[in-house]
Amino acid sequence: MMTVAQLNSIRDRVRKELLIREPHNRLVVGVGTVGIAAGAREIMAAAMEVVNTLGLDMVVVGEDLSVPAEQMPVVRFIGADGEEITFTSVTASKIREIVKDLADKVGTAENA
């Protein structure tokens, strides 16, 4: 027999996974050939790790953002309300801080 509490706990756990399909807040990492050469994939990995650890209501997306090569790697935050913030010349360690700073803005997936 399943209890309502058990049902809710499955719901909450899997709902987080499914946020990818209906994202509220997005962190777009400029991938593409230049971006990847500049270390975009490592940045993505780092960003996802923090998002996951903090359980944030935010998904990390790779996109071919068009910015001048010298600004690469580039990361753009797009909030649920449409707010956009662009970060340039990002590094793996910088991105950790950026994500932590965004944490308050996006909130946790738990409360999504």
Add this chain to the structure above:
Amino acid sequence: MGLIRSHVLVCAGTGCVSSGCKMMQEAMQQALERHGLSSEIKVVETGCFGFCKEGPIVMVYPEGTFYCQVKPEDVEELVSEHLLKGRIVERLLYKEPVSERAISLFNDIGFYQKQQRVALRNCGKINPESIEEYIARDGYQALAKAVTQMTPTQVIEMVSESGLRGRGGGGFPAGRKWEFARVAQGDIKYVVCNADEGDPGAFMDRSILEGDPHSVVEAMAIAGYAIGAKQGYVYVRAEYPIAVERLSIAIKQARELGLLGKNIFGSGFDFDLGIRLGAGAFVCGEETALLTSIEGHRGTPRPRPPYPAVKGLWGKPTLINNVETFANIPVIILHGPAKFKSIGTDTSPGTKVFALAGNINNTGLVEVPMGTTLREIVYDIGGGIPGGKAFKACQTGGPSGGCLPAELLDTPVDYDSLTAAGSMMGSGGLIVMDEDNCMVDVARFFLEFTQDESCGKCVPCREGTKRMLEILERITNGEGVAGDIELLEELAEVISRTSLCGLGQTAPNPVLATLKFFRDEYEAHIYEKRCPAGVCQALLSYAIVAEKCKGCGLCKKVCPVDAISGDLRQPHTIDKDKCIKCGACVAKCPFKAISR
């Protein structure tokens, strides 16, 4: 990386499976492995997105990019460009029929913009073989609420209050039916889901079962609680193997989690489900025939009353609803009737799923609020008529529905408006016809279907539809005589008023509706021996219009029976005795000089 950053949803509904999604999906897995992405990108099989014409369909999340007609050979590019480098693969995007504009986001596509997905809420969004994904989208919350917080009467009041009407064709208020079944005397009762879906164009029930089977399982359990039944059956046609498989998986998973079985949510309520396969006769969708078939007999209708709610399966009170009807139930219970009623019209609340087909750019499944006009469906969602042809009519209600002409394009689709206009809602088939369709031939076509599917039990339907069809065949063969229209009308009236079941009662509708709106076409066939749309072979007479003919001789070359003669740069002529009316010359003539 280890963390999943993207979900690639691949449609695995019947439409896409038949257009090759399995091979494509394998290619996708391999490409992901090759690029070392398999640990961060998850491929998910989903149910139908509805846009089957464009299948196989691939959705990439979180971007929400919508790719169409993806073939195995496209996969490498999709993975290396989009999934690795974040570059959208333009050529695989959906292109708007008129503007040719490529659109990447699902919600920006006209086909989806005007839709509102209630019954199809999870189709294409979740993996139908994962009960957890269903639960994540509030699945089984309605059941939990019903059995732990509500009395059966309260559940039924809520369904009544929502105004939900049966989506299987009749449009009977669901709440009233549930109440009949609840008050019916009987220690044993049953809940039955009608998933026979006999209407040849329709596939919404299949899509729901393939894309969101748990919604039906949950709703049937709620119904069981409401009427006092412990057992339910889903009657699915055997030609829907994927639906059957997904439903079996869903039932198994629900049993494993205790969402079916004994003492659900500790409420003391027991409920279980079984699947029964139908052989696929159209008439087996009729509720009494369906029950007879479940009982193991030849599926023929029985007289009503008694109605199934009083005396149904094995003589016990039985609630029978359609798949789409059930799919709406959890939403109503969870979010309340007011929210449901805020969609649609007063007398027809909620949405309805239609299967768009025929001469229209976007074919597929669309779910729209009741009250949306035919025009919006045909033009805004369906993308209009291909090749710049003129709209002529649209058939709603399946083979026993009616054809509405262009003047009625602003008819809102809801039960009452469609009936008032001379057609009906039916199960939601919507077939668009353009200027090249002969309406007599269309009526003949539909009648051929119903007369073929008549179970043969009662005389008016068995014998009458046969005679109606014979008359229509005569008319389209150029052998119509004065009096045929009147005889058709008389037969139609008798058949519809005396037949035993809905099949016979509605079988004459296509003829009545085309007679109502396109009587002149019948008259042209009978009295002038002419088919205005140029469809009925026997009535065509090919001739070259001398003024238009430039004497290029192309028609002469293409004619398979050498019926065309003429000197170069002189008007040509067709020998009517030789002509076999194949139409090859018409297609070839660059000057449109050949008439028929």
Add this chain to the structure above:
Amino acid sequence: MERIKLTIDNKPVEVEAGTTILEAAQKIGVHIPTLCYHPELRLEGACRICVVEVEGLRNLVASCVYPVADNMVVKTNSESVRRARKTVLELLIANHPMDCLVCSRHGECELQDLSRQLGIRQVRFTGGKRDMAVDESSHSIVRDPNKCVLCGRCVRVCAETQAVSAIGVANRGSSSIVTTPFNKGLADGPCVGCGQCINVCPVAALREKDDTERVWGALHDPQAHVVVQVAPAVRAALGEEFGMRPGSLVTGKTVTALRQLGFDQIFDTQFAADLTIIEEGHEFIHRLKNNVNLPLITSCSPGWVGYCERFYPEMLPHVSTCKSPQQMFGVLAKTYYAERANINPANIFSVSVMPCTAKKSEAAREEMQSSGYRDVDAVITTRELASMIREAGIDFANLPDSEFELPMGMSTGAGTIFGVTGGVMEAALRTVAEILDGEELPSLEFQQVRGFAGVREATIRIAGQPVRIAIANGLAHAKRLLDSIKAGEAEYHFIEIMGCPGGCIGGGGQPLSTDPEIRMHRAAALYRQDMLKKVRKSHENPAVKELYRSFLGEPNGEKAHQLLHTHYQARSRY
């Protein structure tokens, strides 16, 4: 029971809840035409001939299935009802061969009757008609799907009354037909030839195999010595064919008619029935004393025997090895009678007149040649005899009586009641009880075994011992009885089973009717005849005694066994 008030054609009527409109109309003498409706069968509501208008409903409803409701206003003859009814019938007729003039049911056809009643004067539909092969595979039944109106009455009677299901509806829509499993010949399926389907068929789509021409042929053949036997149930029904009241006993007229038709010797199957009682009675006493193969089950009904062979082969050891009276008679006609009359048996043509179509198949069984010839050459039904009498221009109703020829025309009242359910049992008890008790019975009527209930049972004390007996008529009831025995719920010593409802009086060869009331009249006629007989116990039939003395020897003796007993075999149903 709740009472419901409604009006039909402006006449008020009050009936019980659950009554159909048709029943309510009948109650006040409003006649609604019907076709697929049959009072003894499950309701179908299929033909739509009985449609009526109910105020407030858009569609017309089938009155045979539609339940009455309070304040309902019904019209059975409104304009739309009349038009619909006529069009429906016209549609039915349009797909019918319309060869009435040469049809076996001409004048006795419900489709003709309806057409006349509704005044159909034209058929406007000129399209295709069915063109299907006629099934003549069975010795008993001919199936002509071209005439079938698909009312389903035969399908229902075969399944519901007979538990055989030899025929069913196949295909869909306008290709629907009533046919056998796998569309084989009727003879190659489970059909037992009982002919109940003929009795309910409104048209000539089901009819008996017509053997009258063979009989006429023999009558016209100067070489042939034509003997005829007449089964008990025939005399209780033949009169109906000539407008006489049901229950008229026409034994003497039948003999006269047969004589006028030119039969050389007119004998009585009842003679053989008495003989059957002697043989079967001794068989029963033997089994009872040795306690083997009990219960003993009677074997006179070929419909039942065929059913047992196909559906309950494990019960075959219980079935009496006695041939049926028809076949006992057949073998004796070509041995005992031939010897006595000094006629070459090769020249004897033996005819039997039976209430039964299954008898035709029985006579054709390979083992039924104990005389060295086919024991019974031709079997005609009561209906076929009537048609011969009509053809010969005989004014049957006004014929004088005459007597059967001796010795094989002599019979007792016990032989007479063979024709009604329970009769064989009663006849057997009269003999067995007297033999075992060793003293004369105080009363001959065993009321416990009479009646028409599908299954009846009783315990009779014979020689101080309780003998448990049971009687079933109609094969569905036989099935119920056998199943209860197999399940160990009941135990008997002696069982009578008749294949048809009511026994032979309700046989598939009788004048067309399945009206239970008419069956009762026929039964009453046989019981009346029994009362009138001077001798009412088979073992007291002097002609039978003489037969044993001069020809057979001992009951169940060697010669009796050779000539009068048979064996059975399990048969495949498909």
